[in-house]
Amino acid sequence: MSSNALVGVYLLPTLIGFLIVSPWGSSFTSSLVDRFPSLKTARGQLLSGLQLISLAGFAVSTQTLWISSKISEGGSFCSSTSTFSCDDLLGNSELNVDPVLGLSWGLIGMAAFALLLFIVLVLKQEHNHPLSERFVSMGLLTTGIGILIIGLLVSYEFQEEKVCLYCTTAHIANIAAFVGFFRLRRLHENRDEWNK
Amino acid sequence: MKFNVIEDENAAAVGNALIKVMSLFFIGIMIIAFTANPISVGTNEGQRAPDVEGKFYNGSGWTEFDFSGYFNTSWQEGDVSGQWVVIEFMDTDCPYCQQSAEEFGQFANTFSVNNPEWNGAHVNFLASATELDIQGHDSDRAEIEKFRSDYNHNFPYIDDIDQDNMKEWGIPGTPNYFLIQPDGIIAWSSSEHKDEKVSDAIVRLVPRESA
Numbered sequence: 001m002s003s004n005a006l007v008g009v010y011l012l013p014t015l016i017g018f019l020i021v022s023p024w025g026s027s028f029t030s031s032l033v034d035r036f037p038s039l040k041t042a043r044g045q046l047l048s049g050l051q052l053i054s055l056a057g058f059a060v061s062t063q064t065l066w067i068s069s070k071i072s073e074g075g076s077f078c079s080s081t082s083t084f085s086c087d088d089l090l091g092n093s094e095l096n097v098d099p100v101l102g103l104s105w106g107l108i109g110m111a112a113f114a115l116l117l118f119i120v121l122v123l124k125q126e127h128n129h130p131l132s133e134r135f136v137s138m139g140l141l142t143t144g145i146g147i148l149i150i151g152l153l154v155s156y157e158f159q160e161e162k163v164c165l166y167c168t169t170a171h172i173a174n175i176a177a178f179v180g181f182f183r184l185r186r187l188h189e190n191r192d193e194w195n196k
Numbered sequence: 197m198k199f200n201v202i203e204d205e206n207a208a209a210v211g212n213a214l215i216k217v218m219s220l221f222f223i224g225i226m227i228i229a230f231t232a233n234p235i236s237v238g239t240n241e242g243q244r245a246p247d248v249e250g251k252f253y254n255g256s257g258w259t260e261f262d263f264s265g266y267f268n269t270s271w272q273e274g275d276v277s278g279q280w281v282v283i284e285f286m287d288t289d290c291p292y293c294q295q296s297a298e299e300f301g302q303f304a305n306t307f308s309v310n311n312p313e314w315n316g317a318h319v320n321f322l323a324s325a326t327e328l329d330i331q332g333h334d335s336d337r338a339e340i341e342k343f344r345s346d347y348n349h350n351f352p353y354i355d356d357i358d359q360d361n362m363k364e365w366g367i368p369g370t371p372n373y374f375l376i377q378p379d380g381i382i383a384w385s386s387s388e389h390k391d392e393k394v395s396d397a398i399v400r401l402v403p404r405e406s407a
Contacts, residue, residue, distance in 0.1 A: 062224040069232035072244065074269030074379055093237040093246070114221045121213035129206050 003078035003086075007165040010060040013052050014173045020049030021180035041196045042187055043127060050120045050139075050180040057173030058113035064166045065106025068096050078166075086164035095156045105153065109170050112142055116177055123184075127194065136185050143178035150174060235381065239365050241388055245376050246364050248283065248324060252352040253341055261354050266320060267380035276317045276403050278378025282307075282394055283322045285362055285372040288343040289333040293371045297347040300371075303395050304351050307402070316404035317378070321351040326362045328370065375401060 019028050025046075029039045038044035064086075067077045071091035079087035090096050090106075097104055119135045129135070150171045157163055188194050237244045245263075252261040271278040284300060286293040304321035307314055325343070327335040335357055344353050356362055365374075368387070373394040375384040384397040392400075 058220065058224070062228065066228050066232055069228055069234035072234040072236065073232060074235075076269075093244075110221060110224055114217050117220070118213050118217040121216055122209050125212060126206055126209035129209055131206075 004080075004084055004165055007060075007169055010056050010063070010166070010169045011172070013056040014060075014169060014176060017049045017052035017056065018172070018176035018179070020052065021046055021176060021183060023183075025049060038124075043184075043194055043196065046180055046184045046187065047120055047124050050116065050177060050184070051124070053173050053176045053180060054113050054117040054120055057170055057177065058110055058117060060166055060169045060173065061106050061109030061113055063106075064090055064164075064170065065104055065110060067091075067166065068104055068106055078164075083161065083163050084165055085162050086166050088160055088162045089156060089164040089167065092160070095160070105149075105167075108149075112146060113173070113177075115139075115142055116181075133188060136181060136188050139181040140178070140185055143174055143181055146174035147178060239374070239382060239385060241382050241385060243382055244380050245374065245382050248322075248354060248356075248361050248365075250324075250355045250358075250361065252354045253337070253344065254352045255344075255350070258337065258355065261352070264380075267376075267378060269379050271378040273377075274403050275378070276405055278317055280317055280319045280378055280383075280398070280402050281322060281374075281376040282319055282398070283324060283374050283376065284394075285324050285326065285356075285365065285367045285370055287326050287328045287333055287370045288335050288339050289330075290328065290370045296371055297343070297349070300394075301347050301349045303398070304349065306395070307398050316398075316402045319375075319398055319402060321349075322354065323349070323351065324354045324356045324361050326356040326359050326367075326370065 019025060026042070029036075029045055029048075033039050036048070038048055067086060068090045070077055071087055072093075076087050077090075079085055096106075098108060116139055119139045122129055122135060123132060126132075153167060153171070157167075235242075235244050237246055239246065248261065248263040250261055251258040266279065266281050268278060282303070284293075286297075288294075300321070300323075304319075305311060307316065307319035307321075309318040323344075325335065325340045327333055337355060337357075340353050340355065354361065365372075371386075373386040374382055375394060375397050377383045383401050384392075384394075386392075386394065389397065
């Protein structure tokens with residue numbers, strides 16, 4: 001399987017999750033309610049979509065960290081002369097780490113999506129947790145900061161004239177999670193809808 | 197004795213979620229740890245050499261330097277066909293660089309496949325010429341060309357007058373030497389072996405036919 005085709009394994013659940021958390025999610029999930037009762041409510045629908053997105057985002061971030069590590073060994077994973085060459089970005093020791101602490105972007109992605117997954121799992125188990133409002137705000141803030149970081153990373157792609165599909169999938173997951181947490185926050189403000 | 201036990205009904209939700217997420221994170225890190233052996237970029241021995249950028253002069257003109265082109269990441273230890281690299285960070289106005297320039301040129305001729313008396317892997321010599329922030333150390337490309345010509349050096353000189361490469365490599369002073377394996381990993385650095393000459397390091401570390 002081509003390395004660029006493998007990205008579909010991560011992209012598919014991300015896009016399904018995005019669809020579920022989008023305003024059109026209910027029409028998509030209506031046929032699945034019998035099999036997955038948690039999708040009956042708007043809250044359950046958003047949390048399920050966010051769980052899928054967070055898992056896919058975590059997995060693709062782990063994959064990018066693994067690719068960076070393999071390239072540093074001297075190997076290659078998705079090197080290509082075409083625009084779609086993630087090795088040129090994930091293997092670039094200046095661009096594959098954050099400019100402040102020097103931590104790998106893959107590791108930062110893993111930590112961010114793990115935090116989102118933690119929030120989703122807590123809210124799924126106890127939606128009226130005393131810290132639920134703070135958790136939702138934390139998710140929104142984390143993904144909001146993520147969007148700023150995406151801007152920086154996309155500027156690197158323009159600079160290198162290369163596109164990293166694994167990174168792009170993680171970016172899509174972050175944007176999808178932002179949409180999900182934004183809608184979750186609005187739902188949380190409406191106590192009747194939230195407690196359905 | 198009475199104990200006041202504080203019960204938090206919501207703690208289970210946080211605890212369960214934390215255990216699940218921590219386990220997942222740990223599994224992810226373990227997969228990477230068992231399947232990859234990352235090598236960091238740096239200037240210590242065993243690290244991957246940082247990039248060297250800029251224009252270089254090879255006797256005919258100044259063109260873009262491609263440092264990565266010297267390396268083959270699939271090189272295996274002991275393979276004599278792989279080409280090693282010695283890079284010197286120097287300043288044309290530094291007295292010690294001037295003193296050692298003649299000897300450095302001789303090393304470049306000695307550890308070459310063109311020398312029939314050397315039966316080891318070919319060693320490419322490079323010089324990265326900077327301009328130290330010291331009074332009287334003003335430099336330019338013409339001075340670099342003259343320095344190269346005066347000492348009959350036939351290896352490339354990279355223009356690092358802006359000190360970009362020197363800063364990237366964390367060079368404390370000149371001259372500073374590095375011996376780099378054909379896979380781009382630093383095998384020896386003069387700052388870690390102050391009592392050993394670069395020529396002795398080459399003899400000690402570079403594989404030879406008879407070895």
